[in-house]
Amino acid sequence: xxxxxxxxxxxxxxxxxxxxxxxxxxxxxxxxxxxxxxxxxxxxxxxxxxxxxxxxxxxxxxxxxxxxxxxxxxxxxxxxxxxxxxxxxxxxxxxxxxxxxxxxxxxxxxxxxxxxxxxxxxxxxxxxxxxxxxxxxxxxxxxxxxxxxxxxxxxxxxxxxxxxxxxxxxxxxxxxxxxxxxxxxxxxxxxxxxxxxxxxxxxxxxxxxxxxxxxxxxxxxxxxxxxxxxxxxxxxxxxxxxxxxxxxxxxxxxxxxxxxxxxxxxxxxxxxxxxxxxxxxxxxxxxxxxxxxxxxxxxxxxxxxxxxxxxxxxxxxxxxxxxxxxxxxxxxxxxxxxxxxxxxxxxxxxxxxxxxxxxxxxxxxxxxxxxxxxxxxxxxxxxxxxxxxxxxxxxxxxxxxxxxxxxxxxxxxxxxxx
RNA sequence: GGAGGGGUCGCAUAGUGGCCGAGUGCGUACGCUUGGAAAGCGUAUAUGCCGCAAGGUAUCGCGGGUUCGAAUCCCGCCCCCUCCGCCA
Numbered sequence: 172x173x174x175x176x177x178x179x180x181x182x183x184x185x186x187x188x189x190x191x192x193x194x195x196x197x198x199x200x201x202x203x204x205x206x207x208x209x210x211x212x213x214x215x216x217x218x219x220x221x222x223x224x225x226x227x228x229x230x231x232x233x234x235x236x237x238x239x240x241x242x243x244x245x246x247x248x249x250x251x252x253x254x255x256x257x258x259x260x261x262x263x264x265x266x267x268x269x270x271x272x273x274x275x276x277x278x279x280x281x282x283x284x285x286x287x288x289x290x291x292x293x294x295x296x297x298x299x300x301x302x303x304x305x306x307x308x309x310x311x312x313x314x315x316x317x318x319x320x321x322x323x324x325x326x327x328x329x330x331x332x333x334x335x336x337x338x339x340x341x342x343x344x345x346x347x348x349x350x351x352x353x354x355x356x357x358x359x360x361x362x363x364x365x366x367x368x369x370x371x372x373x374x375x376x377x378x379x380x381x382x383x384x385x386x387x388x389x390x391x392x393x394x395x396x397x398x399x400x401x402x403x404x405x406x407x408x409x410x411x412x413x414x415x416x417x418x419x420x421x422x423x424x425x426x427x428x429x430x431x432x433x434x435x436x437x438x439x440x441x442x443x444x445x446x447x448x449x450x451x452x453x454x455x456x457x458x459x460x461x462x463x464x465x466x467x468x469x470x471x472x473x474x475x476x477x478x479x480x481x482x483x484x485x486x487x488x489x490x491x492x493x494x495x496x497x498x499x500x501x502x503x504x505x506x507x508x509x510x511x512x513x514x515x516x517x518x519x520x521x522x523x524x525x526x527x528x529x530x531x532x533x534x535x536x537x538x539x540x541x542x543x544x545x546x547x548x549x550x551x552x553x554x555x556x557x558x559x560x561x562x563x564x565x566x567x568x569x570x571x572x573x574x575x576x577x578x579x580x581x582x583x584x585x586x587x588x589x
Numbered sequence: 590g591g592a593g594g595g596g597u598c599g600c601a602u603a604g605u606g607g608c609c610g611a612g613u614g615c616g617u618a619c620g621c622u623u624g625g626a627a628a629g630c631g632u633a634u635a636u637g638c639c640g641c642a643a644g645g646u647a648u649c650g651c652g653g654g655u656u657c658g659a660a661u662c663c664c665g666c667c668c669c670c671u672c673c674g675c676c677a
Contacts, residue, residue: 209638209639212638212639212646213639215646216638216639216645216646216647217645217646219645219646219647220645220646222657222658223645223646223658225657225658226607226657226658227607227658229607229657229658230607230608231607233657233658237657238657239657240657241656241657241658242657244657245656245657245658365667409599539636
């Protein structure tokens with residue numbers, strides 16, 4: 172949520188930044204409603220004052236005159252309060268629709284085609300043979316099974332088996348060790364959250380609701396990332412300034428409906444309805460988020476460098492930025508079978524956008540300020556596994572385990588069982 | 590799922606229609622006291638909104654209702670605890 176005062180003072184900025192994100196908002200209309208709301212609010216306050224004065228003048232038994240007066244005030248108040256709350260609802264609805272403005276270093280662009288590649292690391296792996304894709308490898312090594320998953324759960328699900336399952340644990344263990352060393356607090360959060368929490372996070376505003384699994388009978392949502400249940404842990408709470416930055420590393424299963432991606436990445440387990448993910452979440456003081464954003468990105472790079480796979484860092488342009496984020500970096504890894512870089516992690520700063528909605532503050536001297544909240548992927552489980560399979564495949568169809576993960580496993584190589 | 594108890598200002602508690610935005614204790618801050626500290630004493634100590642300010646207004650889990658007037662009475666919902674049942 173955007174600070175109403177900021178909108179009053181900078182209507183044209185909000186108008187522009189929303190437009191840059193591809194969100195159509197009529198800021199002047201919002202300001203008109205705001206004006207109406209303020210007038211009504213003043214009326215209501217005065218009527219209440221009158222009512223309170225009358226009431227405090229009554230000691231013991233009221234006279235019939237006083238009762239008449241009270242009834243009259245009550246009727247007036249009820250009317251005014253009704254219009255006030257109607258106008259407030261309208262105002263709030265609009266306010267919640269305004270996206271977080273992008274930071275000044277974010278390129279204005281229409282869609283993902285205008286994202287900026289800001290860094291390339293390593294060189295794309297070359298093979299003396301035609302590399303297989305992850306599904307072909309996964310099936311011949313008997314570590315990925317999407318056929319049976321389709322039978323049991325439908326499309327976009329998969330079984331990870333044998334070394335594939337163990338590989339996930341190794342990745343998780345490695346990420347946790349690195350991040351715990353950095354002072355992150357490990358946490359395994361719930362994956363079902365209430366609707367009001369999902370709204371507060373700003374995930375239901377730009378049509379994303381389509382992408383969220385819900386349990387309507389119980390009025391619960393399944394998280395698409397553990398950030399969604401880690402951030403709201405602190406709803407309506409205050410941090411002490413010394414407690415910041417506060418950093419969490421979470422592990423959870425993530426659920427995505429992937430509506431609107433029909434026909435896209437349908438092969439294998441690149442884009443699935445359910446996957447596990449190690450996620451970083453930071454709470455920092457105001458104006459510290461830029462520094463923290465770079466830090467989270469550097470940790471993501473550290474993890475990928477350890478896997479020794481070529482990647483590039485992309486700064487997402489305004490049109491491709493989500494509702495919440497003021498800036499987002501994606502890291503894309505080299506996928507040999509597709510001959511291109513594909514998204515593997517993502518780090519965003521939401522500035523004070525989520526903390527306003529969720530009322531998460533910190534005490535700075537006598538002042539209470541909104542914290543800045545950031546999130547970033549350490550490892551999702553399916554995509555790093557895909558990257559490892561494809562980049563570490565050998566001519567004979569076997570796959571070498573990256574050195575850094577070998578200490579978590581009892582094998583150095585996955586070979587065909589057929 | 591069944592039965593009962595409960596959600597009040599950082600924490601713990603008091604408060605069954607007006608004297609309650611709310612007492613007390615703990616905690617915290619400042620001051621006095623002290624060689625220094627502890628103890629003791631004094632003062633202060635929720636948040637949002639409107640206002641230059643004085644002040645006003647709202648908030649006692651959430652939402653509705655009764656009343657001239659609700660933390661307090663009524664209704665619905667949420668959450669927590671205890672016991673029973675079921676169960677990883």
